[in-house]
Amino acid sequence: MDITQTIILAILQGLTEFLPISSSAHLILMPIIANWEDQGLAFDVAVHVGTLVAVIIYFRKTLVTITQDWILSVQQKKTVGDSRLAWAVLFGTIPVGLAGLTFNSAIAEHLRDPLVIAITTLLFGALLGWADWRGKRVRDEHQLNWKDILFIGVAQAIALIPGTSRSGITITAGLMLGLTRQAAARFSFLLSIPVIFLAGGLETFELVRASVSVNWNHMFWGALIAGISAYACIAVFLRLLQSIGMWPFVVYRMVLGVVLLLVIV
Template sequence: MFEALILGLVQGLTEFLPISSSAHLRILGEFLPNAADPGAAFTAITQLGTEAAVVVFFWRDIVRIIRQWFGALTGRVPRNDPDARMGWLIILGSIPIVVLGLLFQDQIETVFRSLYVVATMLIVFGIVLGLADWAGAKRRKLEDLTYPHGVYFGLAQSLALIPGVSRSGGTITMGLLLGYERAAAARYAFLLAIPAVFGSGFYQLFKSWGEPAVYGPLETAAATVVAFVVAILVIAFFMKWISRHSFLPFVIYRIALGTTVFVLLGTGVLEPF
């Protein structure tokens, strides 16, 4: 239970920062007494807690988007209504991760969880995030989001199927490359993650029911609750941070963590699997 609570704490702290929560759970699992990968199922289920925090934090936005989207379907709301349009953009942007998640499910649960892959992704996408933050125009607002850009965001989000990329990091990086403001890119990234994370989490919950796992149902549930509470605080902090600061501290941290993992692998302290 203690290990699960620690992992839940780390999940909540890292899910919405562009540093990859799945990478942190994968690495941290090696240093806990069980010395085992918590697994893709545990990661996906605890993400239900962090995504519930998004629903709470953006509750008014979500209710308004859903109401206007249904209104547009029935003709009570103009089809070009910004919130109705955002509903379609979230649906469109969610398609890539669903398709790729099903196609590469076996690799996601096996090959992609190699610590060599994790360390590489931390460094490579840390550098890409830094370059995007430095070179991006940061002029476009959320109202400027187009359907093609929604697809690009969705493709970037699907890269988070590989531990080390970061769901928020990948989508925010794409937003910066497309010229969106930091806050706009982050806001859409958080909203876009809702269908994907809930879908993945409940699918893994159903799939893993009754199967042996490193952590049982009670431990996983406790970790999910901890992740939820911590994530609400992190979202509030992060949205304020990016309105005034760059992503450089996160870039440096990613590169340092990835390099450390490579050193530990090279010295035999860690094993790839």
């Protein structure tokens, strides 16, 4: 990898991890479009660390509050403050964890394909548009019940398929359940923390097991740039979400999906 590839892929990861347009799709497609060699597992670990740090820093106050309340709820065996939100994040992570352990190898082997990405980009882009149009947008993340959390968690598991978009499908699920745009996005981003941590941990394990040589310079810059772009993306996205809605991202997905189909065919 040269520095240009490092910068572009790190920015791409930072932006697409939280925008509803699929980071995995863009990281698969970009090397193909630019005729680059695959960036490798070590770089994937680095940019995952960067985006994880970014979302933790952005939601640091919320995380401190819900963690403290969660600890008290465990000790007192009852709901304390915002402990329910902490339990929701943990419970909502179970489906994707189980799906990842079961299907990760099969997905990596058979579904990292431009045709799959084109189809999922169009399908789940249309679903996002429908959910944004039809959603009542009257609830916040604190009003989710356990069935709602399970529904969003299962939706997140589907995002293991490239092109789906983890943030996109969880925001879609939240909108379908009547969450406001900001609430759906906030819960999606909080839900990303254990998922990114688990994904990064799995990649790190595979990296160590494979004894891959590591370019620490590229790792450092990849993590830093991905983290900065991710933090900026979260801040701007949440600030503008009420006014712009989901339609700019729906249109982008439709255009990308159609272009991919035209190129493939």
